Amino acid sequence: MSLSKAKLSRRKFLTLSGAALATATAASSLSSLKAVASSGTHSATTNSKGRKFVYSSCAICVNKCGLVAEVNNGVIRKLNPNPHFFKSRAMLCARGNAGAKVPYDPDRLKKPLIRVGERGEGKFKEVSWEEAYNYIAENVLKVIKKYENRSAIGFASTEGFQEEFFIHLANIVGSTNTVRHPTLCLASNIQGYSSVYGTYPDADILNADFVVMAGSNRAEAIITPDTIDMAKNHKKQTLVCIDPRATKTSAIADKWYPIKPGTDLALVLTMINIIISENLYDKEFVEKYTHGFAELAEHVKQYTAEWAEKECEIPASEIYWLAREFAKNAPQSVWYPGRRSSFYANDVYYRRACAILNAIVGAFDRKGGLVPKRGIKLKKHDFEFPLYDFTKKRLDAGALPFLDEKLPEEFKASAGLPTDSCAYISEKDGSWIVYRDAALAGNPYPLKGMFIYKQNPVESVPNRKKTVEFLKQMDFVCTIDVTMSDTAFYSDVVLPESTYLERWDPAESLGGIVPIVVTRQPVIDPLFDTKSMHQITVDLAKKFYDMPEFWEDSTEEDREYLKKYIKAVDVPMEHLVEESLSGYPGAFKMLMEKGVFYLNDKPVYGNLLKEGTRLKTRTGKIELYNVKYAERGLDPLPVYRKPSQGKPGQFRFVVGRHGQFTHASTQNNIYLLESYGDYENALWINSKVALERGLRAGDKVKVVSKAGEQIVKVMPTEFIRPDIVYYVHGFGRLSKGLSLVYNKGASEAAILYDYVETISGNACLHETFVDIQKV
């Protein structure tokens, strides 16, 4: 089939503007920059013994904590915390410390690989970068031609400083199908809070007097500065932990409520009712800044503490206490927004209720409450990527006939949830589960090629069997990673990326209550034949530029524009870093000398409460009652509905984080694995239940769900409710390239069922019920 000039109208790229976190620069301004950049060295002090200290930032999780690498004769001796880096409170956690060994991991990918055996068999041959690029370019072209659709090639990635270049690659290939991590994480949270405030705020833990962590395990799911402020301040502030497991957060909490899973919304609505009916709310704030209070007050009357006691299994007296204390301490009160919030099918409504609770006590944009993030604007240039005729709109957006199957039974009808399309998925992030199902159904069109960067959907997206099928039905899969993830294992081409300690990364503004700018500079030279994502994008862009057939559904003008892009981006990264900071005199110097750039280290409150300021909501106010939702047929006020229930004898499977592991990416690090304390994971089951079922510590059980089954050893514990079970994420892996966790313990993705919260497109990670059988 030839790409004969199609007569389709040009489609504007959905991912085009603002897609990149843009630090890249226009070609014209570079010549002068190069002179500046090459006039001095930016690395830190070196002494005669070849011992040097280099500022950079951690990349083992999302926090980007500041680090100072101690390097001896080109070998990393130790990563130390950067004392100037106040966002991470001058600390480095276990993962950050273990990062020192990441470049030296024997399981690292060292050369580009092309698959030689069956997909998933794990047989690859080492090739040169040139061979790998040729293979990729040919296959990309083949897919585009065969399906007459550039969007038939998908792009999956997760956050990271180099991700913008991966998104550039998607734009160059001409696909709209970028899918990112938020719908496996906090998409419903962002949607819920934004539907109330028009923004997703941070929590001012440092200054809060009363903090409620509900389903958020900050002691183990470390987020800086929140985790550290919470641990440091726990004697000064009241910390309430609400979680069906006694996590390490509960260890420092004043109170722990093992709530019945899925009933958090009942608790929050009841607290709102108590606060309103007892006149404990902030009348002045509510009047001045909110919309729909009267409707809210009427709506929540039905939710009494006595009713909630039965729903949530928390005593009514405690619910009264919680509501009254929350209001009493306001505005220094925080219902913590959490992160991985994709618990239940009604998650957006729950998050809306949490935001409303904070709003009625006036704890928004004030010291010690929820505070909108601020950022430091970096100089950015949005590129106008080529426009192709063969680009189609996202496959997971719009009406999809199978969507109601993605809802748990109880939520299919009249639950205020859309059943034909996701109401508010982000155009750049997509919805992972819907995306995969659309591809598997070939509806609305086949998705037959895939680029995957820094993400491991095989272990991070629920229902692993389906993800493997999704990869197996592809004509072509290219994964870019530092180790042979399970996803790389099922790929055709695997490109080895340089680790975060071996490369420059773009400067990035980290938004927060106090925003900062951070970058990465190489701590050591690359150890193997690896490249950064930045370089890979540039190299592939050149390849595509040179292929006339690639341009058959475009114009010569578009092709020439790519040349300009290459010229602008194919420069040393430090030049791009310097250019992006050029609006702030001395910023680059500060970044190099302190490992961080900031304008001010003090928080600012009340920006959105100033006279005449409109919030980014329809009414410009804090929407207790959401006008847009009402128009779309969604519940404008959060309505509680009973969560799904398992069959008798079944357990709800809950997920959770561990202080040593970042999702599925650090279990294969021997230092972290050992500090976790075991070489495999174990099923938490309530001691009493274990006794009843004749299960003793170390016994093996089969955990069976609708999605699959896993065998895992048992750990009876007092730290968990009798009606749920749990094991830590990231074990029982499929990739033989992860030598420490391959086939060890149990995988979470293999048993989690793939329901979707259909307002945001988020995965529902707590809607899986399992049977347990002794093996």
Added chain:
Amino acid sequence: MSKKKYAIVLDDSKCIDCKACTLACKMENNVPTGLYNYRIWVAEKPVRGHFPNIKRSFQPSQCQQCENPPCVHVCPTKASYQTEDGVVLVDHDKCILCKYCMTACPYDARYESSNVHAIDKCTFCYHRLPEGREPACVETCPPKVRVFGDLNDPNSEVSKLLVEHETFTLKPEKGTKPKLYYIR
């Protein structure tokens, strides 16, 4: 003049068992991999109560840097010794791996290191101190459970903490006079 007397004061109520200290120590001091190889650790105290009335808590620990160190007393080769400023160290070259010190230590603070072929344990990061740097565990700890300093300096943070707070030491009945103080 004044000799130094190094000590660590810990507020373990802040500990979230993140194990940053254990890992920082492993990296700083070339401690080999292995589940039981470490100079410092975080223990979970015995659980109090039954679901749902339970309490979890943690206790980070390590070599107690005893003023009266049994490990030094029993060492036949003088490999274990005490510096002028009271820090207990092991001279790896003199160690014959007889493990008397391991038996003598009431805190189980020593392990056999395959990297140095000797018994190894916490040194308060003695090599860092001349550069004015703190022990790696102290530096890296997220909530700053540990505070390191000189007890002979009345203005040091550790001295102040000992005045401000009631503290206890581990196994005082052993008469070892530990220099790790836990805030009660």
